Amino acid sequence: MDRKPASLDWRTTSPSELMAVYDRWSNQYDTDLQRMHGYRVPKVAADSLARYVPREATILDLGAGTGLVGEALYELGYRNLYALDGSAGMLEQARQKGVYRDALLHMIGVDSPPRIPFNAVIAAGLFGPTHVLAKMLGEVVSWLEGKGGHLVFTLRADEYDGDSDFAAAMDELTSSDAWRLLEDVTPFKGLPKSDPDRLFRAWVFQVPRRGDAASSGKERPVDSR
Numbered sequence: 001m002d003r004k005p006a007s008l009d010w011r012t013t014s015p016s017e018l019m020a021v022y023d024r025w026s027n028q029y030d031t032d033l034q035r036m037h038g039y040r041v042p043k044v045a046a047d048s049l050a051r052y053v054p055r056e057a058t059i060l061d062l063g064a065g066t067g068l069v070g071e072a073l074y075e076l077g078y079r080n081l082y083a084l085d086g087s088a089g090m091l092e093q094a095r096q097k098g099v100y101r102d103a104l105l106h107m108i109g110v111d112s113p114p115r116i117p118f119n120a121v122i123a124a125g126l127f128g129p130t131h132v133l134a135k136m137l138g139e140v141v142s143w144l145e146g147k148g149g150h151l152v153f154t155l156r157a158d159e160y161d162g163d164s165d166f167a168a169a170m171d172e173l174t175s176s177d178a179w180r181l182l183e184d185v186t187p188f189k190g191l192p193k194s195d196p197d198r199l200f201r202a203w204v205f206q207v208p209r210r211g212d213a214a215s216s217g218k219e220r221p222v223d224s225r
């Protein structure tokens with residue numbers, strides 16, 4: 001059984017090494033994350049998206065991993081789901097869940113934008129200083145600008161709070177009207193079993209269609225549960 005090595009230092013791991021770590025971990029990832037850590041990040045992200053995005057929307061699960069977000073979205077009634085990840089092993093697990101229409105092997109920051117007409121992008125556990133960096137937020141926003149849509153993503157609170165690259169990149173996208181904040185989710189415990197003091201953050205943004213200002217128009221949640 002392959003597990004993420006306890007000694008692994010994410011900070012010194014190159015993107016290709018990172019994908020190899022996830023490939024090796026893929027068989028065991030769900031068991032580790034759910035049983036050992038009580039991992040809640042995918043469910044919180046999916047619930048957040050569901051407050052704004054209609055069920056018929058086409059959703060790209062960015063950094064889908066083994067498909068925990070897809071599973072949560074499927075349970076909420078979404079059927080037009082696409083998984084994208086740079087690890088073939090993780091994607092194979094996602095495929096086996098049977099909730100995605102397709103699973104795309106794609107290295108974010110390297111490959112050109114996926115050619116799927118999606119209305120929303122969701123990324124749980126993907127962005128961070130050791131995975132996909134803050135500068136990629138703007139690129140993902142640009143993928144949505146053709147039609148406009150929603151972006152939901154999570155970060156570890158300690159990797160956002162204070163003077164982080166993420167806070168700066170997000171402020172820049174807000175001040176340039178590239179997106180509009182719909183919800184700043186109350187910080188939550190994402191790993192309650194293993195790391196109960198660690199908080200995570202999640203946001204829902206609306207990306208306007210290119211040419212429409214982000215600050216115009218009002219949007220109400222589709223589901224006020």
Ligand SMILES: C[S@@+](CC[C@H](N)C(=O)[O-])C[C@H]1O[C@@H](n2cnc3c(N)ncnc32)[C@H](O)[C@@H]1O
Nearest residue numbers: 022063064065068085086087090107108124125
């Ligand atoms: C912590 S896992 C999160 C998986 C899933 N979203 C979840 O919450 O369980 C991070 C995922 O991001 C993927 N990933 C990291 N960097 C990537 C990149 N540059 N391009 C594509 N996928 C990447 C990894 O392969 C891994 O599956």
